[in-house]
Structure formats: structure tokens, C-alpha cells
Amino acid sequence: MSVSRPAAVIVLAAGEGTRMKSRQPKILHDLCGRSMLGHVLAATGHLEPERTIVVVGYGRDQVRAHLAEIAPGAETVVQADQRGTGNAVRQVAETAGIPRGTVLVTNGDHPLLRGEIFAELLAAHEAGGNAVTVLSVQVPDPHGYGRIVRDESGDFAEIVEEKETTPAQQGIHEINTGMYAFDGGLLGDVVKRIGSDNTKGEEYLTDAIAILRGDGHKVGAAIAEDWVELQGVNDRVQLAEARRMLNERLLNGWMRAGVTFVDPRTAWIDVTVTFERDAVIEPNTQLRGATHIGEGAHVGPGVVLTDTTVGAEATLVNAVADGAEIGPGASVGPYAYLRPGTRLGARAKAGTYVEMKNAVVGEGTKIPHLTYVGDAEIGSGSNIGASTVFVNYDGVAKHKTKVGDHVRVGSDTMLVGPLTIGDGAYTAAGSVITKDVPPGALGVARGQQRNIEGWVERRRSGTASADAAKRARGEDAERSEHRKD
Ligand code: UD1
Ligand code: CA
Numbered sequence: 096m097s098v099s100r101p102a103a104v105i106v107l108a109a110g111e112g113t114r115m116k117s118r119q120p121k122i123l124h125d126l127c128g129r130s131m132l133g134h135v136l137a138a139t140g141h142l143e144p145e146r147t148i149v150v151v152g153y154g155r156d157q158v159r160a161h162l163a164e165i166a167p168g169a170e171t172v173v174q175a176d177q178r179g180t181g182n183a184v185r186q187v188a189e190t191a192g193i194p195r196g197t198v199l200v201t202n203g204d205h206p207l208l209r210g211e212i213f214a215e216l217l218a219a220h221e222a223g224g225n226a227v228t229v230l231s232v233q234v235p236d237p238h239g240y241g242r243i244v245r246d247e248s249g250d251f252a253e254i255v256e257e258k259e260t261t262p263a264q265q266g267i268h269e270i271n272t273g274m275y276a277f278d279g280g281l282l283g284d285v286v287k288r289i290g291s292d293n294t295k296g297e298e299y300l301t302d303a304i305a306i307l308r309g310d311g312h313k314v315g316a317a318i319a320e321d322w323v324e325l326q327g328v329n330d331r332v333q334l335a336e337a338r339r340m341l342n343e344r345l346l347n348g349w350m351r352a353g354v355t356f357v358d359p360r361t362a363w364i365d366v367t368v369t370f371e372r373d374a375v376i377e378p379n380t381q382l383r384g385a386t387h388i389g390e391g392a393h394v395g396p397g398v399v400l401t402d403t404t405v406g407a408e409a410t411l412v413n414a415v416a417d418g419a420e421i422g423p424g425a426s427v428g429p430y431a432y433l434r435p436g437t438r439l440g441a442r443a444k445a446g447t448y449v450e451m452k453n454a455v456v457g458e459g460t461k462i463p464h465l466t467y468v469g470d471a472e473i474g475s476g477s478n479i480g481a482s483t484v485f486v487n488y489d490g491v492a493k494h495k496t497k498v499g500d501h502v503r504v505g506s507d508t509m510l511v512g513p514l515t516i517g518d519g520a521y522t523a524a525g526s527v528i529t530k531d532v533p534p535g536a537l538g539v540a541r542g543q544q545r546n547i548e549g550w551v552e553r554r555r556s557g558t559a560s561a562d563a564a565k566r567a568r569g570e571d572a573e574r575s576e577h578r579k580d
Pocket of ligand 2: 327328329
């Protein structure tokens with residue numbers, strides 16, 4: 096749909112959102128990796144408005160800081176006292192100014208909106224030649240919304256807020272979505288004429304409709320088809336519901352693009368996550384931020400990834416990764432934790448109870464069990480034995496360990512950094528390695544074993560162990576007797 100660029104978009108975001116019972120302003124609450132305000136701005140952004148003006152009030156420092164991150168081009172206007180939606184637009188008129196041309200006004204608490212809906216509203220507004228066009232929709236439960244009141248001939252007459260409705264008006268199911276296209280030239284004037292003589296003592300933006308109509312201007316209501324995406328969020332129950340619907344929309348899009356979600360009810364993804372085809376996402380998996388899943392990769396069950404890249408055909412089970420790069424064909428888990436700066440090469444393995452951070456691992460290197468790898472660089476084709484610890488912290492500073500190609504680190508080795516293990520070297524199981532091991536050498540650093548014969552029978556006599564030992568030594572003696580025969 097081609098519509099002209101709006102002269103401005105005004106987003107009303109000054110309210111506290113008392114029903115959220117929260118420390119943070121309602122519109123900063125997150126759904127699928129984006130704030131409610133972020134979702135609204137993403138939708139209005141599709142229209143490429145000449146100006147985007149956000150009215151801030153409650154928690155404005157927080158909201159401004161957030162806007163600086165997500166929409167640095169947006170202007171803000173302060174509404175110090177939240178005296179209603181009409182008053183919010185009036186602050187814009189009195190400070191930033193409202194441009195001529197079409198101005199879109201929208202509530203900031205409708206996170207499921209798509210850009211298309213605004214485009215449809217603008218198209219209806221332009222086609223009707225209206226002073227204002229309200230986006231309305233039929234809802235099963237109109238409770239809490241402003242009602243669209245029509246005259247005898249069915250023409251849109253005014254919006255009546257829930258609290259001001261007559262019993263007959265309460266039965267109206269066509270509601271105001273809180274999205275409007277205005278003639279900017281008229282909007283600046285009309286918001287100054289809105290009174291506050293109502294139940295809440297607030298200036299209702301919705302009163303602008305009756306005023307404009309009274310002035311003889313044309314007002315219209317464009318009826319949207321899908322009420323679901325137009326729902327506002329006022330409390331955390333509605334937030335959860337909106338999040339579920341948004342997630343479902345995202346998953347459906349990816350499924351149509353060739354991604355399998357085995358259980359869409361327990362797969363949660365952010366709007367910023369991307370996939371290649373034939374990726375398979377198992378139940379109870381959460382993918383966040385800039386995570387990317389490669390072609391044919393198998394992720395889950397029970398995986399949580401944040402800002403993590405998964406290569407083609409890699410597999411992850413019961414794993415948590417944050418800021419990691421997992422190479423093609425690599426395998427992670429079950430029960431692995433990859434922290435920022437982990438880079439697993441192609442076909443490398445971080446197995447069970449393995450934690451890694453700031454560690455680069457070469458192609459085909461395996462770290463199968465019970466291991467901590469921190470501040471390390473490991474070459475290709477190496478094997479790190481069970482229970483190895485890269486001892487990177489001396490209590491004050493962090494130190495790096497380098498392990499070469501085709502190295503075999505024995506089980507239960509402490510690699511005390513700073514340290515270098517050369518290509519093709521081995522370390523003996525149970526060693527505390529504090530000095531470099533040259534290429535091809537075996538590093539051994541452990542006490543020699545000595546066996547104290549008969550100790551258990553002497554010092555633990557009468558125990559089951561002592562009895563077992565005695566029997567075994569008797570049998571040994573007998574066996575050597577037989578051998579003599
Ligand atoms: C508003 C509409 C109602 C509509 C509903 C749709 C009015 C008077 N009513 O009601 O007709 O059906 O949205 O969801 O407009 N805000 C400010 N400053 C204020 C008050 C609110 O910026 O002084 C902002 C809020 O942050 C919010 C938006 O305006 O983003 C809507 O405010 P809210 O109090 O939620 O209005 P509703 O009662 O839902
Ligand atoms: Ca609302």
C-alpha cells in the first residue's frame with residue numbers, strides 16, 4: 096500500500112501505567128526482546144515519518160535513555176503532569192509544535208501493532224479527506240475502552256470513554272484503538288480547546304472528534320479487521336498474553352520460512368533472532384538478542400541462547416550460551432555453559448558440565464566432560480581430559496593459557512596460567528601444570544605413588560575392608576600354592 100509519508104508521528108508515552116504495579120514505566124516493559132514502546136516505534140517507522148515525537152512524563156529519564164538507544168532520531172516532549180491524552184498532545188503543540196500535513200497519533204501501549212495497520216489508517220484518512228480518522232475495531236469484550244458512538248444514519252459522531260458511557264453505550268462493541276490520523280493544522284488548535292469536565296478530570300484526546308465534527312469538519316472511523324493486534328496492555332496479565340501472541344506470530348513466520356519448532360508453545364524467540372532453513376528447535380528453548388541459528392542446526396531441548404551464533408548442523412542440548420560463536424557441526428551439552436567470548440571451531444565439542452568463557456577452540460577439538468576453560472586458546476584436534484581446569488585467576492589477575500594442536504591433556508589436570516602447551520604435547524592425569532610444556536613432551540607434575548602393604552588389616556582391623564583384604568590375600572596365597580603344584 097503506498098501512502099504519503101506522515102508529517103509526524105506522535106507517540107503518547109507519559110503515563111505511569113499504574114496497573115502494572117511496577118518500578119519502571121509501563122511502556123518500557125519487554126516482549127520478545129523489545130520494549131512496548133520499541134514495538135510501537137518499529138511499526139510507525141515503516142511509514143518513514145518526517146518527525147517522530149514521543150511524549151514522556153513518568154520515569155522520563157529512563158524513557159529518554161531507552162530512546163537514545165533504540166530511536167536516537169526521535170524527539171521527546173515532556174508532559175510533567177499526566178493530565179490526559181489530550182493534554183499530552185497539547186504539550187507537543189505548545190513546545191515542539193505540530194506540523195501541517197497528516198499527523199499520526201498513537202498510544203504507546205499497543206505492542207502487537209504492525210506497520211501495515213498504520214498504512215491502512217493513513218490510506219483511509221487520505222481517501223476520506225477527513226480532519227481526523229480514528230482506527231476502530233469490533234472487540235468481543237469492550238470493557239475499559241472508549242466506545243465509537245454513531246448517529247442515526249450510522250455516521251461516526253464521537254468517542255465516549257468507558258467511565259462516561261450511558262448503559263446503552265456500554266453495549267457498543269466498536270471501540271477506539273487509540274490510533275488516529277489527524278490533519279496537523281487542525282490538531283494543534285483543537286487540543287487547546289479540550290476541557291476536563293469529566294469523571295477523571297482529564298483532557299481526553301478523544302473529545303477532539305466531537306469538537307472537530309461540531310466545527311463542521313469531516314471525521315471518520317476506519318474499522319480494522321483484526322482486533323487481536325490492536326489490544327492495549329494495561330496490566331501484566333495482558334502483557335503475558337500479548338507476549339504469547341507476538342511470539343506465536345514470530346514462530347509462524349519462521350516456520351513458513353523453513354524452520355521447525357517441535358513445540359511452539361515452549362519455544363520463545365526475540366524479534367531479532369534469525370534462522371536458516373531446516374533448523375530444528377526442540378521444546379523449552381529460548382533464543383534471545385542477536386542469536387542466529389544456521390542451516391540444519393539442532394537446538395534443544397532446554398537451551399537458552401543470548402547473542403549467540405550457531406553454525407550449520409551444530410547440535411545443542413540442555414545448554415546456556417551468551418555471546419558465543421558455535422562452529423558448524425560443533426556439539427554442545429548436555430549441561431554446558433558457554434559465556435561471552437567462547438568460540439568453538441567446526442566440529443568441536445563442549446560436552447557435559449563444561450563451562451567456558453573467553454576461549455577460542457580450534458576445529459575438531461573435544462572438551463567432553465566436567466571442565467572449566469577460561470581465558471584460553473586451544474588449537475585443533477586436541478582433547479582435554481575430564482575434570483581439567485584452566486586455572487586463569489590468581490586471586491588478583493586473570494591469565495591466559497595456550498594449548499596447541501593435537502594436544503592430549505590428561506584427566507584432572509590443572510593448567511595454571513599463564514601457560515603454553517606446545518603442539519602434540521601430552522600432560523599426565525592429575526598433574527598441576529605450572530610450567531610450559533614444549534611440543535611433543537609429556538608434562539608430569541604429581542606425587543609418586545607408594546603402597547603401604549597390609550596397612551588396612553593392621554590399622555582398620557575388624558572392618559569389612561580388612562576382612563575383604565584378608566580374604567583376597569588368602570586367595571592370592573592359595574593361588575600361588577596351586578601354581579607351585
Ligand atoms: C485510551 C483512550 C480510549 C481507547 C484506549 C485504547 C483516551 C482518553 N482514551 O484509554 O478511548 O479505547 O486508549 O487503548 O485517550 N498518556 C500520556 N499522558 C497522559 C495519559 C496517557 O502520555 O496524561 C499515554 C499513556 O502512556 C498511554 C496512552 O497515552 O501510552 C494511553 O493512556 P491510557 O491511560 O492507557 O488510556 P486508556 O484509558 O487505555
Ligand atoms: Ca491503555
